[in-house]
Amino acid sequence: MKExxxxxxxxxxxxxxxxIQDGVPKxxxxxxxxxxxxxxxxxxxxELLVGAAARNQWVVAPERTIRSIKRKxxxxxxVTMAGKTYSPQEISAFILRAIKEAVEYELGTPVExxxxxxxxxxxxxxxxATMEAGRIAGFTVxxxxxxxxxxxxxxxxxxxxxxxxxxMVYDLGGGTFDVSIIELxxxxxxxxxxxxxxxxxxxxxxxxLANMLADEFAKEYEIDLRTxxxxxxxxxxxxxxxxxxxxxxxYTEVKLEYLTKGEKGRPLHLTRxxxxxxxxxxxxxxxxxxxxxxxxxLKDAKLEAEDIDRVLFVGGSTRxxxxxxLVRERMGQDPHTEINxxxxxALGAAVQAGIIAxxxxxxxxxxxxxxxxGIEVANVSITGQVTxxxxxxxxxxxxxxxxxxxxxxxxxxxxQEAIHIKVYQGEHNTASQNTLLGDFMVEGLKPNPQWHGLTxxxxxxxxxxxxxxxxxxxxxxxxxxxxxxLKADRQRMSPEQIAASQEKLAEWSEAEFSELExxxxxxxxxALFDRARKxxxxxxxxxxxxxxxxxxxxxxxxAEVTGDKEKAGELCDELIDLLMEAx
Numbered sequence: 001m002k003e004x005x006x007x008x009x010x011x012x013x014x015x016x017x018x019x020i021q022d023g024v025p026k027x028x029x030x031x032x033x034x035x036x037x038x039x040x041x042x043x044x045x046x047e048l049l050v051g052a053a054a055r056n057q058w059v060v061a062p063e064r065t066i067r068s069i070k071r072k073x074x075x076x077x078x079v080t081m082a083g084k085t086y087s088p089q090e091i092s093a094f095i096l097r098a099i100k101e102a103v104e105y106e107l108g109t110p111v112e113x114x115x116x117x118x119x120x121x122x123x124x125x126x127x128x129a130t131m132e133a134g135r136i137a138g139f140t141v142x143x144x145x146x147x148x149x150x151x152x153x154x155x156x157x158x159x160x161x162x163x164x165x166x167x168m169v170y171d172l173g174g175g176t177f178d179v180s181i182i183e184l185x186x187x188x189x190x191x192x193x194x195x196x197x198x199x200x201x202x203x204x205x206x207x208x209l210a211n212m213l214a215d216e217f218a219k220e221y222e223i224d225l226r227t228x229x230x231x232x233x234x235x236x237x238x239x240x241x242x243x244x245x246x247x248x249x250x251y252t253e254v255k256l257e258y259l260t261k262g263e264k265g266r267p268l269h270l271t272r273x274x275x276x277x278x279x280x281x282x283x284x285x286x287x288x289x290x291x292x293x294x295x296x297x298l299k300d301a302k303l304e305a306e307d308i309d310r311v312l313f314v315g316g317s318t319r320x321x322x323x324x325x326l327v328r329e330r331m332g333q334d335p336h337t338e339i340n341x342x343x344x345x346a347l348g349a350a351v352q353a354g355i356i357a358x359x360x361x362x363x364x365x366x367x368x369x370x371x372x373x374g375i376e377v378a379n380v381s382i383t384g385q386v387t388x389x390x391x392x393x394x395x396x397x398x399x400x401x402x403x404x405x406x407x408x409x410x411x412x413x414x415x416q417e418a419i420h421i422k423v424y425q426g427e428h429n430t431a432s433q434n435t436l437l438g439d440f441m442v443e444g445l446k447p448n449p450q451w452h453g454l455t456x457x458x459x460x461x462x463x464x465x466x467x468x469x470x471x472x473x474x475x476x477x478x479x480x481x482x483x484x485x486l487k488a489d490r491q492r493m494s495p496e497q498i499a500a501s502q503e504k505l506a507e508w509s510e511a512e513f514s515e516l517e518x519x520x521x522x523x524x525x526x527a528l529f530d531r532a533r534k535x536x537x538x539x540x541x542x543x544x545x546x547x548x549x550x551x552x553x554x555x556x557x558x559a560e561v562t563g564d565k566e567k568a569g570e571l572c573d574e575l576i577d578l579l580m581e582a583x
Contacts, residue, residue: 002357002358002359003112003113003357004019004020004103004107004109004111004113004357005019005111005113005114005115005142005353005354005356005357006018006019006028006099006100006103006111006113006114006115006349006350006353007019007025007114007115007117007150007346007347007348007349007350007351007352007353008096008099008114008115008116008117008346008349009117009147009150009345009346009349010038010070010092010095010096010116010117010118010130010133011038011070011173011174011175011345012038012068012070012071012173012174012175012176012201012202012203013037013038013068013173013174013175013202013203013316014035014036014037014038014174014316014342015030015035015036015038015095015096015099016034016035016036016342016343016345016346017030017036017099017102017103017346018343018346018347018349018350019103019350019353019354020350020351020353020354020357020359020361023359023360023361025154025347025348025350025351025354026347026350027343027346027347028102028103028106029102029106030051030098030099030102030103031051031052031098031102033051033052034342034343035342036050036051036095036098036099037051037052037054037055037067038067038068038069038070038095038174039051039054039055039058039065039066039067040054040065040066040069040081040091040094040095041053041054041057041058041061041064041065041066041081041082042064042065042081042082042084042508043057043064044061044064044533046082048094048508048509049065050094050095050098051098054067055067056526058233058237059230059233059234059237059523059526059527060230060233060234060523060526060527060529060530061230061530062229062230062232062233063080063081063082063229064081064082065081066079066081066086066091068174068175068203069088069091069092069095070092070175070176071175071176071198071199071203072088073088073089073092073122073126073129073130073133074088074122074123074125074126074128074129075088079091086504087501088129088133089129089132089133089136089493089501090133090136090501090504090505092130092133092137093133093134093136093137093501093505094137094505094508096114096116096133096134096136096137096139097137097138097505099137100114100137100138100139112138112139112140113139113140113141113142113353113356113357114134114139114140114141114142114353115141115142115143115144115145115349115350115352115353115356116130116131116134116139116141116143116144116349117144117145117146117147117150117345117346117348117349118130118144118145118146118147119146119147119171119173119176119177119178119196119198120146120147120148120149120171120178120180120194120196120370121176121178121194121195121196121197121198121370121371122146122198122370122467123371123425123435123437124373124425124437124467124468124469125435125437126198127144127466127467127468128468130144131144131466131468132493132498135498136498136501136502136505137505138502142353142356143352143353143356143465143466144466144467144468145348145349145352145367145466146178146180146191146194146367146370146467147171147173147176147178147314147345148169148171148178148179148180148182148191148194148314149169149180149182149189149191149348149367150344150345150346150347150348150349150351150352151169151171151312151314151339151344151345151348152167152169152180152182152184152189152191152312152348153189153348153351153352154339154344154347154348154350154351155167155184155310155312155336155338155339155344155348156184156189164183164184164185164186165183165184165185165309165310166181166182166183166184166303166307166308166309167181167182167183167184167308167309167310167311167312168180168181168182168294168297168298168308168310168311168312168331169182169312169314170290170294170311170312170313170314170318170327170335171196171314171315171345172200172201172202172290172313172314172315172317172318172323173201173202173314173315173316173317174201174202174203174315174316174317175198175199175201175202175203176196176197176198176199176200176201177196177197177200177201177289177290177293177315178194178195178196178293179194179195179196179290179293179294179297180193180194180195180297181193181194181297181298181300181301181303181308190400191367191368191398191400192300192301192303192368192398193297193298193300193301193368193398194297194368194370194397194398195293195294195296195297195300195370196293196370197289197290197293200286200289200290201315201317202240202243202315202316202317204283204286205243205279205282205283205286205317205320206236206239206240206243207236207239208282208283208286209239209242209243209274209279209282210232210235210236210238210239211226212282213235213239213254213270213272214226214232214235216272217259217270221262221268223260223262223268225259225260228260230527230530231259231260234256234259234523234527235256235259235270237523238254238255238256238523239254242254242274242279243279243320244319246274246276246279246320247319247320247321249276250275250276250277251273251274251275251276252273252274253271253272253273253274254270254271254272254273254274255269255270255271255524256269256270256271256523256524256527257269257524257527257528258524258527258528258531258576259527265583276321280320280321280322283320283322284322287322287323287326290323290326290327291326291327291330294327294330294331300397300398301398305330305331305332306332308331308333310333310336311327311331311333311334311335311336312335312336312344313327313335313336313337313341314341314344314345315341315342315345316341316342318335318337318341319341367400367401367465367467368397368398368399368400368401369395369397369398369399369401369403369463369467370397370398371397371425371426371427371435372393372395372396372397372425372426372427373393373394373395373423373424373425373437373461373463373469374391374392374393374394374395374423374424374431375391375392375394375409375421375422375423375424375431375459376388376389376390376391376392376422376424376431376432377390377391377392377409377431378390378412380412380413386412389430389431389432390429390430390431391424391426391428391429391430391431391433391434392407394406394407394459394461395461395463397427401463401464401465401467402462402463402464402465403462403463404460404461404462404463405460405461406458406459406460406461407458407459408456408457408458408459409456409457409458409459410451410454410455410456410457411445411447411454411455411456411457413454414447414452414453414454415447415453416445416447416454416455417443417444417445417446417447418441418442418443418444418445419441419442419445419457419473420439420440420441421439421440421441421442421459421471421473422436422439423436423437423438423439423469423471424436424437425437437469440471442457442473442475445457445475446475455475456475457473457474457475458473458474459471459472459473460472460473460474524572525556525560525568525572528572528575528576528579529553529556531579532549532553532575532579535549535579535582535583536549536550541582542582545578545581545582548578549575549578549579549582552571552574552575552578553575555571556568556571556572556575559571
């Protein structure tokens with residue numbers, strides 16, 4: 001039996017895993033669902049929560065819960081959860097470990113290797129951080145591939161060999177946006193151009209709607225919900241639910257009871273009808289930015305909209321009708337959604353994993369680097385004036401990878417014995433306006449009298465199949481070589497640091513949930529439960545009243561399990577009366 005390699009879409013909102021089974025890419029359930037919410041938390045009982053349970057907790061205990069960690073990948077800043085600090089890689093590793101355990105349970109055998117996807121516009125530091133998260137979770141990360149490329153792989157899987165298609169993949173997820181132009185021909189998936197935005201996605205749509213509602217609430221009650229962690233978390237969750245509902249209906253109601261307290265402790269509620277047109281007006285500016293990215297990708301690919309044979313939709317946010325209409329208008333054709341937009345990336349990652357595992361798959365992946373890579377240089381005028389902070393690209397964006405490029409440079413002044421190499425990624429002519437990937441010193445240079453005391457060096461950039469950059473500087477005269485995988489701002493984790501993070505994760509085992517606890521409760525009910533918890537913690541609470549409160553809570557849980565919403569509502573009213581008596 002061939003060793004299985006899994007394909008993982010490590011998403012901002014949800015994560016998905018798939019693998020090749022019987023020659024076909026198939027999703028593998030995690031906790032009984034194909035979509036695992038990318039949320040991690042520590043419960044009040046000090047137990048680890050991953051997935052839906054953590055997502056539920058985030059509404060009532062945001063300080064004990066981490067969501068949308070993907071947006072922080074590559075950042076040196078730690079996050080805090082239940083009073084303890086974690087790196088973004090460690091939080092992502094909790095999610096990946098849950099996936100690993102689920103796949104191993106499903107297959108009944110250990111799974112050690114994975115292909116993990118990242119947004120096409122992730123830079124080198126973010127890609128490396130994703131690989132580190134995989135290692136912490138116990139995976140050997142065989143490949144990092146771009147999400148739009150993965151989607152094209154699964155759409156091209158099983159296509160007729162003679163078919164030659166120009167495809168545009170429009171990938172709008174929870175936290176990031178990518179658009180890629182891909183050529184599909186005889187089993188070869190060739191990425192021609194890519195563009196996008198790492199800070200544009202469904203999270204931003206939710207926040208715009210939540211801010212609108214918070215502004216209205218503040219105008220009415222002079223209370224800013226954004227300053228209350230729990231109230232803001234509930235409002236964001238309600239905004240997300242409203243966004244999802246508005247993909248199917250013209251109107252929806254945002255209703256949040258006991259959202260906060262006003263004067264003299266009076267409970268305040270929020271009830272607001274939201275129209276689809278109103279929501280679409282809110283997000284119009286963000287959607288226009290995706291069209292700008294389409295134009296950029298088409299220009300880089302030297303194509304017009306009519307040259308594109310298919311537009312593929314990927315990512316849950318593509319379900320918004322305004323997205324469909326906007327892309328259809330720009331491209332002159334209906335997008336394809338034959339494969340579930342939430343699942344396409346993971347399925348494509350599984351295809352790539354199958355290729356690596358030597359499964360019977362006829363496909364070759366040819367990817368590109370999304371942003372230009374180069375170094376900071378300086379020019380010396382005839383008068384001797386030095387102008388610095390100039391970006392000199394060695395590898396231009398949309399260059400096929402793997403690739404290596406070299407360029408010769410010389411020192412600024414005679415006798416110079418050291419140079420400071422600063423490596424940047426981006427498109428701005430001013431080096432410091434781009435992303436600094438890393439820097440290092442090349443010392444001990446020997447000036448050459450034949451070149452007026454200057455020293456010539458060759459800078460070589462080499463990008464591997466994962467988009468990871470290695471830089472080599474060679475002095476021409478002595479052939480001295482300095483090789484770096486970038487001493488970046490966010491230092492790469494050493495094997496010892498990886499091991500320490502693995503031990504940190506090993507301290508936590510996921511909580512076992514009963515059927516009652518696993519039910520996804522309404523945010524209003526959860527807020528009520530949180531209020532009840534605080535009441536039950538009161539040292540002087542009457543024992544009989546405490547018992548009554550606990551009994552009603554369990555009755556509400558039971559009603560939620562059986563789906564008896566009417567009874568659950570009546571019991572919630574009863575609980576409110578008890579809490580008011582206790583408070």
